């Protein structure tokens with residue numbers, strides 16, 4: 001699957017933009033503030049309905065525009081996705097002319113994975129960042145089975161919390177909500193445990209590839225389920241201290257919504273020992289390991305890979321190795337860079353046709369040929 005055409009209007013500084021990328025590696029260069037990251041962000045929004053840079057959609061709309069609109073065509077599926085978002089209204093998404101009511105449906109049509117400068121947050125950020133990362137993999141690898149589990153789990157937590165908050169629930173009502181919460185938590189826990197094992201295997205193999213990435217083999221990753229793992233979730237919920245906290249706060253205190261991945265280095269929190277560049281490289285590797293998990297499965301669509309400013313903070317050896325790794329996936333890639341000469345010569349990392357080169361200037365994209 002690859003994107004053959006992108007049109008963007010009123011999105012940050014991009015307006016009237018028409019972009020025909022190549023099916024494999026696309027390098028996008030341009031000065032600071034030219035619109036490279038915005039172009040990548042537009043692709044991400046088209047595939048997910050949300051940005052990886054901001055939580056709200058308003059900053060995405062050009063300051064003088066009322067709305068942004070995005071349009072993309074995918075090959076060989078022939079899918080055409082249109083998306084519009086105004087300052088006031090919710091998003092309007094159309095796939096092949098039919099209205100789509102939830103942006104989450106786009107994930108199956110145009111999956112995207114973004115490698116960004118923030119990937120060190122998988123180490124330094126809070127548990128929410130790691131849960132989102134983990135669940136991206138669970139969702140994409142177990143697409144058929146996991147979608148309903150996520151939805152039921154969210155509903156079960158919400159219902160249980162509103163019952164706890166109202167304070168007026170009978171013991172039998174509380175039991176019924178707890179029963180559903182336990183049932184669906186068990187399913188989510190199983191999906192995450194199985195996926196974490198596969199992910200770790202792929203991550204280790206990826207680090208075996210070269211001496212440059214060998215330091216990644218020392219990383220220990222432990223799945224922490226969201227409660228004391230020596231107990232069952234039911235036992236954890238019935239502890240007097242937990243019940244007292246639930247009565248006081250009206251919030252379910254333990255469960256998969258509190259899960260985390262513990263990143264360890266020689267038994268210490270990895271964020272206390274690894275350099276920022278190392279965290280960034282390993283953060284990228286973890287995301288690429290997710291794509292390897294998908295590549296092992298039959299009939300899966302590999303995500304389009306978006307890489308914003310990969311060259312920042314990486315030395316040439318790490319940069320070359322990351323580019324080789326990314327080039328080894330049979331999927332479309334978009335990468336931004338200030339100038340093409342920041343990258344090692346394509347002959348060192350690209351085994352396929354030459355990457356395509358595009359320059360962004362004042363919100364417009366122009367193809368160009370790289371001088372030898």
Ligand SMILES: Nc1ncnc2c1ncn2[C@@H]1O[C@H](COP(=O)(O)OP(=O)(O)OP(=O)(O)O)[C@@H](O)[C@H]1O
Pocket residue numbers: 011012013030031032033034035036037038039058059060061062063064338
């Ligand atoms: N809502 C908006 N309306 C208009 N312009 C915006 C809006 N949001 C951001 N911009 C501008 O869009 C331009 C492009 O930003 P972008 O982050 O894409 O640049 P970039 O090419 O990635 O630069 P850098 O190399 O510095 O990261 C910037 O000048 C920014 O100020």
